[in-house]
Amino acid sequence: MRHKIFPYLILLPTLVFLFAFTYFPLLRSAMDSLFDSRMASSNPPFVGLQNYQRLFEDAVFWRALLNNLAYILMTVIPGIVLALLLAVALWENTSLNRWLRTAFFFPMIIPLVSAATLWLFIFMPGMGLLDYYLAKFFGPMNNNYLGMSNTALIALSVIGVWKFAGYYMLFFLAGLQSIPASAREAALMEGASRTQVFFYITLPLLRPTISFVVTIALIYSITQIDHVAVMTQGGPNNATTVLLYYIQSLANDTHDLGKASAATFITLLLLFAFSVLNLRVLERGAHHER
Template identity: 40%
Template sequence: MRLSRKWRTYLLGYLLILPSFVFLIIFTYYPVVRSVWLSLFQKMAGGVTKFVGLANYEYMFGSRLFKQVMQNNLVYSLGSVIPAILLGLVFAILLNKRLKLRGAFRFSIFYPTMIPIAAASMVWIFLFSQSYGLLNKVLNLLGLSSNIDWLNTTPYAMLSIILVSIWKFAGYYMLLFLSGLQSIDESLYEAAVLEGANAWQKLRKITLPLLSPTTFFVTLMAIINSFQSVDQVYVMTRGGPYNTTNVLLYYIYQNGFVYWDTGLASSASVVLFSILLGFTFIYYFGLQHFVHYER
C-alpha cells in the first residue's frame, strides 16, 4: 500500500523528531514520574523500601528545617534575581551605545558567565576570607568594620551567596537584553527625537515596551535559575551556618546523596518541580498580556 504525499510528509516529520522525543522521555518525563513514585516510599533498614503514601510529604511540610529552607530560597531568589536583572538591563542600555572599548566592556561583564560556578565560588571564598580577604581589606581602607566572617555568620553568609549569583548571571542577562535592544528599529528613536522626546521619554515609551518580550523571558529564566542554584552553596557554605543558606536544591542533595533518604529527597524534588511548573504557568498566562510584540 502506497502512502499519499501528505502522510509521507507526516511520517518523515515524526521520524525526524523521534530521536529528540526519545531523549525527552528518558531524561525528562521518566525522571519526573520516577520521582513522584519514589516519594511514596520510605527506605528502611537493610535497604528495604516500604510504601508510606503521603507520609514523606506530611513529615516534610511539618519540619521546621523545610520551612527554613523554603524561606531561605525565597530570600535568595528575591535578593539575586531583581538586582541581576536590573544590572543586566542597565549594562545593556549603556553598552548598546557607540562607546570606545565597547567590546572590551561587554566581554568583561559577560566573562563571569563562562566561568564554572564551582570554580568561581572557590575564588570568592578567598575574597570573603575573614583574615586575608580582599573585601575586608577594602572595608578597612574605607574605615568600616573589617573583621567580618562572611561565610560563617548570619546574615552575611546568605548575602555572600547572593553577591556571587549576581556577579555570575548579570552578564548573561545583559547579553539577552542587548539582543533585544538591537532588534528595535532605529527609526522609532529618530521619530521620537523629531517629536522632541528626551532620553527618559524614549526609554519609557519605546525601549522598555519593545523590550518587554526579552524582559519576560529573562525574568522567567532568572527565577527558575534561582531555584536550581546549588553549586555555590555546596562550595562556599554547605548550607551553613545553622542552615541559614540551605536552599531547596541543596536540601534535596543532602537527603538524597548524604543521608540516602530517597523518599524524602524525591518528595522535595516533586515540590520543586511543582513550584517551577506552577510559577511558569501563572507567569506565562497571567502576565502575557503585558508583553508587547511588534507586528
Template identity: 55%
Template structure:
C-alpha cells in the same frame, strides 16, 4: 511523506525529552508515596513523606532561603543586565571590550567563582577585610560564618556571575527594536526616560519574559557554590531547596522524602514561571 519526515526529525528530541524530563518526573511522583528507609523499604505510605517534609524545620528554612535567594538574585541580575545592555547598545570598539568584560564571569565555573570569592571574604586576610581595615579600621569579619550575612554573599556571587549573561539577551532584543519607533517618540517630544518606558520596554517584553524564565530556573538549579563555600550553614542559613534534596539523599538515603521535596520544588518553580509569564508576557509584541 512530509508528515513522516517531520515525525522522524522530531523523534530524537522527543525521546531525549521523555528520558531526561518526563520519565524522571513521573518516577518522582511514584517514589514520593513510598518509604525507602531501611526499616520499611518499599512500603506505600501515601502522603506521609510530604507530612514528614513539612514538619522538618530544615525544609521550611530552605523554602524561605530559596525565596529570598530568588527575589534578590533574579530581580537585580535582570536590572543590571538590562542596564549594561542599554549602556553598551552602540557597537563601538570600547563597548565591545566592555561587553566582553561583563560577560567574562559567565565563563568562570561556579565552583571556581566560589573559590575566588571565598578568598575575597576570608576573615582577617581577605581582600574585603583588608580594605575595611584600611578605610574604616574594622577587620576580622566572618561574612560566611554569620547567619545574617552568609546568604547575602551567595546572592552577590550569583548576581556577579549571571548579569553579563542576561545582558547578551537584552542586547539582542534591543537591536531588534526598529529605530523608527524611537525616532518617532523623540519627534513627539518624549524624553529619553519616556522613550524607554513607553517604547523600548514594551517592545522588549518578549525578551524580558524569556530571560526572566531562565533566571528563575538558574536561581533554583545553579547552587554549586553553596557546598563549596558554606555547606548550607551556618545553621541552615544558606540551605536552599536543591541543596536540601541533595543532603537528605546522600546523607540519610531518605529517597521518599527527597522525591517529595523535589515535587514541591518543581511545583514552586512552575508557579513562579507562570507568574513571571503572566506579569510580563501579557500584551507583549511578538510580531516585530
C-alpha cells in the same frame, strides 16, 4: 502518508531526549516519593503520602524554602536590573563596548565551583579583599561574612548576581538591537526625552525578552547551588540551606530517598508554577508588530 509522518520523525530524537531527561525523572521522583526507602534498601514499602507529611513537618524544609525565596529576590531582581543597565550602556556597537561586553560576560564562563573558591578569598575574614578595602575607610576589619547567619545568604547572592548578570545582558542586547530604530526616532522628533523613550518605548517592546530572562533567572536561582556546597554547606545554622541543597543532603547524608523525592517533586511544581505565572504576567500584551 509519508508527508504526514516525516515531521514526527524529525521531532522524534528531541521527544526521546525530552522524555528521558525531563518527564521520566519527574514521574520517577513522583513514584519514589510514595515509598519509604529508610525501611528497606531493596524493596521499600509503599507509604502513600507519608513522605509528604514528614516533609511538611520538617522545620528545615520550610527554612530552605524561605531561604530560596529570599535568594531568588536577592539574585533575580538585582541581576536583571544590572543586566538591563549594562545592555543599555553598551548598546552601541563600538570597539570599546565590544571589549566591555566580553569582560562582563567572562564570569559566566567560570565554573560556579571555581567562582566560589575565588570568592572565598574575597570574603576571608581580616585578610580577604573585601575587608582589606573596607579597612582603608573604616579601620581594621575582621568580618566573617560566610559565618554569620545574617550575612551568609547575602554573600552567596552577590556571587549569583556577579556570575549571571553578564549572561542576561547578552539577551537584552539582542532584544534592544531587534527594536526598530524608527519608533525611538519618531518619539525623539516629537519632543520626548531619552528617559521617556526608554520607559514608554524601549521597555514595553522588551517585554518578551524580559519574560524569557526572568524565567531562566528563576531556574538558575533554584538549580545553581554549587557555591553553597563549597562555601557554607548550608550553614551557619541552615541559614544558607536552599531547596536543592536540602534535597541533596537528604539523599546523600541520610539516604532518605522517599522524602528527598517528595521535596524534588514539590520543588519542580513550584518552579513550574513560577514559570507559568511569569510568562502569563510578563507576556500579556508583550507581542508587537514589527
